[in-house]
Amino acid sequence: MTDIRRPDHERRHEPPSGPTTTPASEDQAAGNPPGRRGTGRAWTRLALMTLGPVMGALLLSGLLLLALGVDPIAYYGFVLERGLINAYGLQATFTRMGTLLLIAAGLIVAFRAGLWNLGGDGQFLLSAVAVAALAPLLTPHLPIALVLLAGLLAGAAVGAAWSMLPALLKAYQGINEVITTLMTSFLGISLANVLVKLAFHDPATTVPQTRTLAVADRLPRLFGTTVSSGLLLGLGAIIVVHLVMTRTAFGLKLRVVGANPRAAIHAGLPVPMLTVAAFAISAALTGLAGAVEILGVQGNVRADWNPAYSLTVIPLVFLARFNGFAAIGFVFLFSVLSIGGESAARRTGVPNFFTLVVVAILLVMLGIAEYLDKRHRTARR
């Protein structure tokens, strides 16, 4: 089986002084002195390449709203008000960021290692269900801090375990992980539902859901606000992932595997081991996100609950070019859209599916921006 080539934008963008983004040398070739102008142009280009797709996506999805008979300006205004300006909305946005940042961190590990972990939603939900089943059982017997720690560890472990089948199939059988992770994701989502309804169902209520973790027993909130400390976990995770992937030998090894698996074998790297490790870390972080969502926000899992966070975070990670710090910004933007969109769904009658459309258009816009950028640069040479 052939390997699926990774998209070009994975390699092209170590902003702003990456391997192929060498504005200084281009300026020298054009007879310009190297220095400030070159860097300035690189930053302008980066801003264009980043904000362009975002604006384009919002504009196009605004047109879709218009076609559906909804006033886009009023809609976006409402989303901004509820996700960013309103104090409760902003706190909800920050809380949501914690979960999404952990997922983004997991995706960055996999994508930089050239692995398409598209099974995040199954990993997330199964971890969430495991944590929701475990934590309320432990609370009578253990101090809260230990319960929370056990929950976080269990979430990470379940996530990692659920990724092992695709990881082993990829590492030792060469089976395309795009397919296997998608399949295990569907399976995981159904399995999570079965577990909620049949195994971990709260006997005290007729609603199919797990036992609820009392609000007092959840992850501590930050500085008297309603922001969950999951935000700190998320920020910590994505920064650590960024540094490990860009500054350590282990990160370099993973990136070599991602850039060229054949070269990695020739360089003597244990490619199968690294593949499994990257999958495990990626899925463990996604599982941790599930734990944080349950321990910090939801408190339980209801049947048929599937926020599909992982699929929607993928475009953000691409937009950030796998840069952890850039991902923080995009996750913040998306959290505003997501929290505001949920309020808007209740108020303006535009269902949440709209965010899916925005994300899809964003991905396409991003691809087109990459294409135009590449063509522009080859034309200048």
Added chain:
Amino acid sequence: MSTLFTEPFFTALVLGALTAGLPLLLAGLGEQISEKAGVLNIGIEGMMLAGAYGGFLVAYHTGSIWLGYLGGALGGMAVATPMAVLCIRLGLSQIVIGMALTLGAEGTTALLHHFQFAQSYPRLPAVATLAIPGLSAIPVIGPALFDRPPIVYLAILAVFLTAYVFRSTHLGLALQAAGDKPEALDAAGVDVVRLRSLAVLATGCLAGVGGAFMAEVGAGIFVPFMTNGAGFIGIVLAMQARGRPFGVLWGALLFGACLSAATALQVAGVSIPTDVVQMLPFVAVLAVLVLLGRKASLPPALGVHYVRGGR
């Protein structure tokens, strides 16, 4: 247990396998055409969903099941067109764009459904079947196999047709070359970009009809996200079939049987929670991948953008 395997049980199983398997067959067949030409088409899930919506919409408004299939084909091709332009012509990542198109089709059809049908949830009338004289009188399998809506026979015919095109025509050879060694095809004077674009459009058409079948015949109604991974199962079928259309046919019937096992068991008086049943096809897919994954074969140039004169 002897009371379980009665005649109605087997009739329900065969019938269900065909009804549930047909969309998988069309999706798998379509995916196979794309893969043969060197395009990994992850957007096929979105194409099926757009086909399901388009098929339902047209069939609901015109009352014609055949125009519905046409609507489904157009819906599928509406998603395939951006894929052809962005991935084949511009060379963007087939996986990223494929995911984007699937997400976009999911979101758009769910939104449209919300604004049009969410209040009423209209249903389509049952589809007329075409009984083949003589054969449909065979006990057990007769009514299940030979008294079906006409599209079923056409789909089976499409398998024969695709097999013939692959094996015995210039077009089939050119498709194979586009996936195996596009440079050679280019040198022979065939436009690789055009051929691959046509392959993707054919995929959209077949997947769209498959989706329309799901909405018109299978469910009689459009529900958001109703394809529920059928397109992705189609990708696995195409991979396992190793370029042979008949492999897709047998695989689709096998997975169809998995999907319909629950209905058949209910006929036999055994009830399993529907959530457990929903897991069956994915368990089956993973089992197939674990057992036979090594034997899957894909063209060497799959997923690689072809640039003329590029290296």
